[in-house]
Amino acid sequence: MRRSLFLALGLAAFLLLGCRGPVEGLVGEYEAEGQAGAKLTLRPDGGGALAVGAEEAPFRWEIKDGRQLLLHTRQGGILALNLTAAGLEGDMPGAGKVVFLKK
Amino acid sequence: MNRVLTRDLLGRWLALGFRLYLGGVFVYASVYKIGYAAEFAESVASYQIIPALAVNIVALVLPWLELICGAMLVLGIRVRTVSAMLGAMLVVFCVAVAVNLVRETPIDCGCFHALEERMSWKTLVRDLIWLGMAVHVYFFDSPLALERGLDTKVKEMDQ
Amino acid sequence: MDSDADGTGRGSVRAPGPAISHAHGPGTVPGSTNPVPNVDSALGQQRELDRKRLHLHVLLETSRELSGMLQPRAILETFLLTAMGPLGAVRGVAVLARPGSAQGLVASRGLPKADAEALEGRLPDICDLYFPYRDALAGSPAAKVRVLARGKVHGETPPPGGESILPAGLDILLTWGVDEEHCGLLALGPRLVAEQGQASGGAAGQDSGLDSGLDSGLDEDAADLLQNLVHILIDTLRGALAVNSIRQLSNDLTRQNERLAEALSASQSAQRGLDRRVFQLAAINELAGELSNIQAVREILDRFLLTMLGAFGAASGLALVLDRAAGSVSLALRGATDPGLAGYEAADTLVYKAFAGSGVRSVAPLTVGTLADPATALKGGGLPFAPSAAVYFALSPQVQGVLVLGPCIAEGDGADTGRAAQANVCLGEADQQLLRAQVAALLGYVRGARHLETITALNADLTRHNEELTRTITELTEARQTIVLLERAGERVRAFLRNEAERSRRFSWLNCGVILATATLLALLFNLASPGGMSLIPEHLRQPPAKAVSAQKARELVETEGALIVDARPQAFYDQKRIRGAVNLTPALFDMGYLMRFGQMPLETPIIVYGGNISRRWDQEVAARLLAREHERVLVLDDGLAAWSGRGYPVEP
Numbered sequence: 001m002r003r004s005l006f007l008a009l010g011l012a013a014f015l016l017l018g019c020r021g022p023v024e025g026l027v028g029e030y031e032a033e034g035q036a037g038a039k040l041t042l043r044p045d046g047g048g049a050l051a052v053g054a055e056e057a058p059f060r061w062e063i064k065d066g067r068q069l070l071l072h073t074r075q076g077g078i079l080a081l082n083l084t085a086a087g088l089e090g091d092m093p094g095a096g097k098v099v100f101l102k103k
Numbered sequence: 104m105n106r107v108l109t110r111d112l113l114g115r116w117l118a119l120g121f122r123l124y125l126g127g128v129f130v131y132a133s134v135y136k137i138g139y140a141a142e143f144a145e146s147v148a149s150y151q152i153i154p155a156l157a158v159n160i161v162a163l164v165l166p167w168l169e170l171i172c173g174a175m176l177v178l179g180i181r182v183r184t185v186s187a188m189l190g191a192m193l194v195v196f197c198v199a200v201a202v203n204l205v206r207e208t209p210i211d212c213g214c215f216h217a218l219e220e221r222m223s224w225k226t227l228v229r230d231l232i233w234l235g236m237a238v239h240v241y242f243f244d245s246p247l248a249l250e251r252g253l254d255t256k257v258k259e260m261d262q
Numbered sequence: 263m264d265s266d267a268d269g270t271g272r273g274s275v276r277a278p279g280p281a282i283s284h285a286h287g288p289g290t291v292p293g294s295t296n297p298v299p300n301v302d303s304a305l306g307q308q309r310e311l312d313r314k315r316l317h318l319h320v321l322l323e324t325s326r327e328l329s330g331m332l333q334p335r336a337i338l339e340t341f342l343l344t345a346m347g348p349l350g351a352v353r354g355v356a357v358l359a360r361p362g363s364a365q366g367l368v369a370s371r372g373l374p375k376a377d378a379e380a381l382e383g384r385l386p387d388i389c390d391l392y393f394p395y396r397d398a399l400a401g402s403p404a405a406k407v408r409v410l411a412r413g414k415v416h417g418e419t420p421p422p423g424g425e426s427i428l429p430a431g432l433d434i435l436l437t438w439g440v441d442e443e444h445c446g447l448l449a450l451g452p453r454l455v456a457e458q459g460q461a462s463g464g465a466a467g468q469d470s471g472l473d474s475g476l477d478s479g480l481d482e483d484a485a486d487l488l489q490n491l492v493h494i495l496i497d498t499l500r501g502a503l504a505v506n507s508i509r510q511l512s513n514d515l516t517r518q519n520e521r522l523a524e525a526l527s528a529s530q531s532a533q534r535g536l537d538r539r540v541f542q543l544a545a546i547n548e549l550a551g552e553l554s555n556i557q558a559v560r561e562i563l564d565r566f567l568l569t570m571l572g573a574f575g576a577a578s579g580l581a582l583v584l585d586r587a588a589g590s591v592s593l594a595l596r597g598a599t600d601p602g603l604a605g606y607e608a609a610d611t612l613v614y615k616a617f618a619g620s621g622v623r624s625v626a627p628l629t630v631g632t633l634a635d636p637a638t639a640l641k642g643g644g645l646p647f648a649p650s651a652a653v654y655f656a657l658s659p660q661v662q663g664v665l666v667l668g669p670c671i672a673e674g675d676g677a678d679t680g681r682a683a684q685a686n687v688c689l690g691e692a693d694q695q696l697l698r699a700q701v702a703a704l705l706g707y708v709r710g711a712r713h714l715e716t717i718t719a720l721n722a723d724l725t726r727h728n729e730e731l732t733r734t735i736t737e738l739t740e741a742r743q744t745i746v747l748l749e750r751a752g753e754r755v756r757a758f759l760r761n762e763a764e765r766s767r768r769f770s771w772l773n774c775g776v777i778l779a780t781a782t783l784l785a786l787l788f789n790l791a792s793p794g795g796m797s798l799i800p801e802h803l804r805q806p807p808a809k810a811v812s813a814q815k816a817r818e819l820v821e822t823e824g825a826l827i828v829d830a831r832p833q834a835f836y837d838q839k840r841i842r843g844a845v846n847l848t849p850a851l852f853d854m855g856y857l858m859r860f861g862q863m864p865l866e867t868p869i870i871v872y873g874g875n876i877s878r879r880w881d882q883e884v885a886a887r888l889l890a891r892e893h894e895r896v897l898v899l900d901d902g903l904a905a906w907s908g909r910g911y912p913v914e915p
Contacts, residue, residue, distance in 0.1 A: 009130075009170065009174060038857070038858065050853075050854050050857060050858075051857075052857035052858065052861050053857075053861060055857055055861075057853030057854045057856075057857055058853075059854075060794075064218075070218070071854075072139060072142065073850055073851055073853065073854065074141065074794060075141060075849055075850045075851070075852065075853075076139070076140075076141025076142045076143075076144055076145045076796070076850045077142075077145075077848060077849075077850025077851035077852075077854070078139075078142055078217045078218060078850070079851060079854065080218055091833075092854065092855070092858050093833070093846060093847060093848065093851040093854055093855030093858065093859075094845050094846060094847055094855035094856070094858050094859030094860070095855075095858035095859055098858070137788065139794070140789060140792075140794070140795075140796055141794065141796045141850070142850075144796065145832065145850055145878075147877065148875070148877040148878035149832060149834075149835075149877075150877065151875040151876055151877050152876070152877065153876075153877050154876060154877065155800045155803075155876065155877055155878060155879065156799070156800065158800065158877050158878065159796060159797065159798045159799070159800065160798055163785040163786065163789050163796075163798070164778075164781050164782045164785045166785070167780075167781035167782070167784045167785040167788070168777070168778065168781040170781075171777055171780060171781050171784075172777065175777075181765070181770070181773050182767075183767055183768060183769050184768075184769050184770050184773040184774060184777070185773075185777070187769050187774075188774055188777065208835075209834040209835060209837065209838040210832075210834060211834075221834075241769075244767070
C-alpha cells in the first residue's frame with residue numbers, strides 16, 4: 001500500500017517534470033554562430049540533438065525559470081544555455097562560449 | 104496555563120510545523136533526483152566520499168529514501184523512526200558538506216538540483232538547521248498524524 | 263310261646279293277628295284232643311263248625327268291608343255296623359282317641375242322638391278315664407287289647423261320674439292301642455241273645471285278663487270273635503292312619519314343595535336384583551378406577567355416562583357440564599344425536615331447567631339434586647330423548663351440570679318392566695339413590711379433572727416459560743460468547759493498534775530496514791523501467807583500462823608531439839584548477855564536447871586524460887570513449903592533476 005502510494009507519487013513527479021510550459025516558441029533548429037556545421041535541434045517532445053557534420057549527440061531539454069534552457073544528456077551531464085532575443089547562448093564543453101541562432 | 108500553552112506551542116505544534124516543512128523539503132528534493140538519477144550520481148561522485156562501486160546505487164536509492172521518509176513525515180507515520188532516519192541522512196550530508204568545504208571542492212550542493220549555487224557554509228548551516236528540526240520532531244509528538252489519530256482511537260476504545 | 267306255635271301250626275283258621283290266633287287256640291284244643299264219635303258230639307261239632315264258619319264269615323266280611331277304607335270315622339262306623347250284628351249288641355260305641363292331645367273320634371250306634379253328642383263332648387274325660395296307661399302303651403309297638411270289666415274298673419277306681427260317661431248297658435268294654443299315639447275304645451251294649459255254651463274258662467295264657475274281664479254274658483266264641491274283630495279294626499285303623507299319615511305327609515310335602523318353590527323364585531328374584539346391584543357396583547367401581555385415570559372433563563363425562571347407561575340399563579343418556587366462567591360446555595351424549603346442546607345457550611337453558619326441577623335451593627359447591635319428574639321439568643330443554651331420570655349437580659356456582667338418562671332398555675323380568683312401565687322410570691328408589699351418589703362421586707372426579715386441567719395449564723404455562731427462559735438464557739449465553747469473542751477480537755485489534763501506536767512513537771530498526779529496503783526496491787524498479795536508467799556498475803570497469811602515463815612522460819608528449827591534455831572532471835573542477843592547455847571533456851557531456859572540439863582532430867594525436875577520484879574515474883571513462891572513437895593514442899595520466907602539479911609542471915589559472 002505504502003509502496004504503491006510512493007510509486008504513484010514518484011510517477012506523478014516524473015510526469016510533472018515531463019510537463020512543459022510555453023516552450024512551443026523554442027522548438028526548432030538552431031545554428032551555431034561562428035562554428036560551421038554545428039546545429040542544435042529542439043524537438044517538441046522534449047528531445048533534441050546537437051549535430052556536427054553527420055554525428056549527433058542526443059539530449060533532453062527543458063526550460064528553467066523561463067530564461068534558461070537546460071540540456072540533459074543521458075550520461076548525467078547538464079548544460080545550461082541562456083535564452084536571448086537572438087537565440088541561445090552558453091558555454092559549450094570544449095568550445096567555450098557559443099551562440100546558437102534560430103534558423 | 105500559559106506555560107502549558109507555550110510548551111504546547113513550542114513542542115507539539117512546532118514539531119508539526121517542522122514535520123511538514125522537513126517532509127516537504129525532502130519530498131521536493133527527491134523528485135528531481137529521481138528524475139535525473141545520472142546527474143545526481145555525478146553530484147555524489149563530486150563529493151569524493153563514496154567508493155566508486157557504491158556511487159550509482161547510492162544515487163539511485165537515496166532519492167527514494169528521501170521521498171519515502173519525507174512523505175511519511177508529512178503524513179505522520181512512524182514519525183520517530185522516520186525523523187531519526189532523516190536526521191541520520193542530514194548528519195551524513197552535513198559531514199559530507201563539511202568535508203568538502205574543508206577540501207574546498209568546487210561543487211554544487213546537489214541537494215535539490217544539478218545546477219545550484221556553489222556549496223558554502225550556508226549550506227552546512229541549513230543542513231544543521233534541518234537536523235535540529237529532525238531532532239525536535241523526534242522528541243516531540245505532533246498532532247495531525249495518521250498514527251496519532253490511531254492512538255487516540257485506541258484510547259477512546261480503552262475507555 | 264309254645265302254645266302259640268302249636269296253635270298256628272295246627273289251626274285251620276288263619277287269624278289276621280297273632281293275638282286272635284292265641285285267643286282262638288284254647289277254644290279248639292279241647293275239641294281236637296277229645297274227639298267224640300257220637301252224633302251229639304257230631305252235632306255239637308257241626309254247630310261248632312257252623313259257628314266258626316259264621317265267625318270266619320263275619321271276620322271276612324268285616325275285613326272286606328273295612329279294607330280300602332281310609333277314613334277312621336267311616337272305619338269305626340262300618341266296624342260298629344258289622345261287629346254289632348254278629349255279637350248281638352244293641353248299642354255300640356267306638357272311640358279312636360289321641361290321648362296325648364285329648365282328641366279323637368267317637369262313633370256310636372244305637373245310642374240316642376243326645377247321648378252320642380254328649381259322648382263327643384266328653385271325649386277328654388273318656389281319654390282320662392280309659393287310657394290312663396297310654397304312656398305304657400306308647401312304648402309298645404304291638405297293639406294290645408284289654409278287656410275292661412266294667413264293674414272291676416269301677417270297683418278299683420271309681421271314676422267320678424263314670425256311669426254317666428258311657429251310657430248304661432255298654433257292658434263289653436275293650437281298649438286297645440293302635441299305634442304310639444292313637445288308642446281305641448270299643449263298648450258294646452247289651453246283647454240281644456244270650457249265648458249258650460258258656461266259655462269253659464279253662465283257657466289260660468296271656469289273654470286270661472280277657473276272660474276274666476269279659477262280661478259274663480259274652481261267651482268264649484263271642485269273645486274270640488270280638489278279639490279278632492278288634493284286631494281287624496286295629497289293623498284297618500293302623501293302615502288308615504298310616505295312609506292318612508302318609509297322605510298328610512304327602513300333603514305337607516307338597517305344601518313344603520310349593521313353599522320351597524316360592525322361596526326359590528323369591529330368592530331368584532332377589533338374586534337377580536343382587537346381581538344387578540353387583541353389576542352396577544362393579545361397573546361403578548370400574549368406573550371409579552377409570553375415572554381416576556382420566557383427566558379431561560369431557561372424557562370423564564363420556565365414560566361416566568357410558569357406565570351409568572350400562573349400570574342402569576338406559577338406552578340413551580346425556581351428561582353435561584356448563585362452565586359459566588369460561589363460557590364453555592362439556593357434553594357427553596350417548597344413544598342420540600346432539601340437537602345443539604353443545605352450544606352454550608341451549609346447555610344453559612337445560613341446566614337451568616334441571617336446576618329449577620331439582621328443587622335445590624342453592625348452588626353451593628358440590629350440590630346434587632335429583633329431579634323428581636324429569637320428563638316435565640326438562641320439557642323444552644331440547645333433549646333428544648325422553649328423560650327417565652335426571653340429576654342436577656353444581657360443582658360451584660359457576661360450574662353446573664346435569665345428567666339425564668333416557669328410557670330403559672326393556673328387561674326380561676316381568677316385575678321390573680311392570681314397575682318401570684308403571685312409574686315411567688326404570689330406576690327404583692335404590693337406583694335413584696345410587697345414581698345420585700354416583701353423580702356426587704362424579705362431581706369429585708370432575709372437580710379433580712378441572713383442578714388437574716388448571717394444574718396442567720399452569721404446568722404448561724410454566725413449561726413454556728421455562729422454555730422461553732432457557733431459550734433466553736441460551737441466547738444470552740450465545741450473545742455473551744459472541745460478546746466475549748468480539749471483546750477478544752476488539753482487544754486484539756486494540757492491542758494491535760496500541761502496539762502500532764506505541765511502535766509509531768518508538769524508534770525501530772526494523773522500520774528503518776523496511777523503509778530502506780522499500781526505497782531500494784523502488785529505486786531499482788524505477789531505474790529499470792526508466793528510459794534514462796543508468797547502470798549500477800561504474801562504466802569504466804566494463805572496459806579494459808587505458809594505458810597509463812606518468813606526468814613526466816606526459817609532459818614530454820605534450821612538448822614533443824603536441825599531445826592534447828583532456829581534463830575529464832566536471833567543469834567546476836576544471837575551472838578551479840587545471841593543467842595548462844588542458845581541454846575539459848567530461849564523460850557526462852562527452853558526445854557534445856567531442857563533437858564541438860574533437861571533430862576535426864587527427865586520430866593519431868596522443869591524448870592524455872586525467873581527472874579521477876575515489877568515487878568516479880572520469881579519466882578512464884573518457885579514455886574508453888575516446889578509444890571507442892578510434893583515437894590511436896589515449897593515455898591516462900597517473901595520479902592525475904596531483905602528480906602533475908606535484909612535479910611543478912604548469913597549471914592554470
